[in-house]
Every structure is written in structure tokens, then in C-alpha cells.
Amino acid sequence: DTEVTQTPKHLVMGMTNKKSLKCEQHMGHRAMYWYKQKAKKPPELMFVYSYEKLSINESVPSRFSPECPNSSLLNLHLHALQPEDSALYLCASNPSPLTVSRPHSGNTIYFGEGSWLTVV
């Protein structure tokens, strides 16, 4: 099982709404990521959690608030977003943040199918 599950697949929200994106994996992975991807651009890193602790915040505006309640779940809370925040939000996970040189694909990073967000 190499599945990262994201919900919802599509979300339309107003600029005053509060919503959340959810990500779940049951592979025992201890690093989880949020990426944002605009059309025809590569994914841009937002946050990294390692062992349920926030290890990277790429200067993301506070209207995006990540949460990692346990090792299987990663949430992204959304509040007071702008239309330019409309994008594909991707969650990813990695088996072990402490692995340095494992040459086999068991150390890969898997992506969920993404949540398409439209802010109106």
C-alpha cells in the first residue's frame, strides 16, 4: 500500500470561510509535506512535518495553518484566503526523515491525488 489519501478532492470557498484540507497515510511514514501547485508550474513547498513536529515553514502566510494531530494525519486549515490562493494542494509522505543513504525506492516520497481549491 503506497497510498496517500486527500480530502476533499475539490473545494470552493469564499474569502470569509474557514475550511480544512485533510491528508492521511497508513504506511508508517514519519515525514509529511504540504505543497501548492499552480497551473503549468512545479509544486512549491509550504510545510514539512517530521515526527509530527513542524520542521519547515516556507514563509507561508498565516491564513494557512498546518496541523499534524498524529503520525497518520496532516491537516491544512484555511481562513480568509484570497482568490490567488486557488491552486492544487498536494500532500506527500516519506518513510523516515532520518534516512540518509538508502538506495532503494523504499525511501521514496509519495504524493496524494491533491485537493483542487477555488477561492471566490
Add this chain to the structure above:
Amino acid sequence: GQNIDQPTEMTATEGAIVQINCTYQTSGFNGLFWYQQHAGEAPTFLSYNVLDGLEEKGRFSSFLSRSKGYSYLLLKELQMKDSASYLCAVRGLVTAGNKLTFGGGTRVLVKP
């Protein structure tokens, strides 16, 4: 920081071979990934290299030279369904938060 370069677009004929190059400059290296992404879909994992050399997986192969900061993805026996964007991504050190940074992606168009 990380700087990752790959060509913007490549065109090839069905049945042919295409090589997508990726060069990177990084302050720390903990593996290089190749992903395929079809329009409107999430990236799917293709290959992972952390040691020098060639990794072969069916029609796809990936090569890494850490001393040169260079990788390539080789697609053989191209099929129409291989038309997609191919993303090169470099992972930083654990001490730098395990960050995965993407290049701009290479759009490959396979023609009949």
C-alpha cells in the same frame, strides 16, 4: 539553497527514446527523484537515485552523478501516454528539514 534546472519542453516520436537532463546546485543532497505528472493530476513517482549510477525500471531509467550535480531520465519505446510533464526534485539533508525541491518540469510531447 537549491537550484534545479531542466529543459522546458521536448518533442519526440512514438517508439523513440528521449533523455531529459536535470542539473542541480544544492547546499545538501539526500536523493534525487523523478516524477511524472499528467495535466490535471498529481505527480506519480518514477525513480529515486541517491548513489551514483543508473537505476533501470522497465522503459524508464534514471542516472545520477553527484560530483557533477547531474541526473537524467531516459524514456525508451515512447508511447503516446508518456506525453506529460516530468519533474526532477532534489531532497535536502535531514538537518535541513528533509526538504524536497522541484525543478520547473519538462513537458514531453510524444507525436505519432
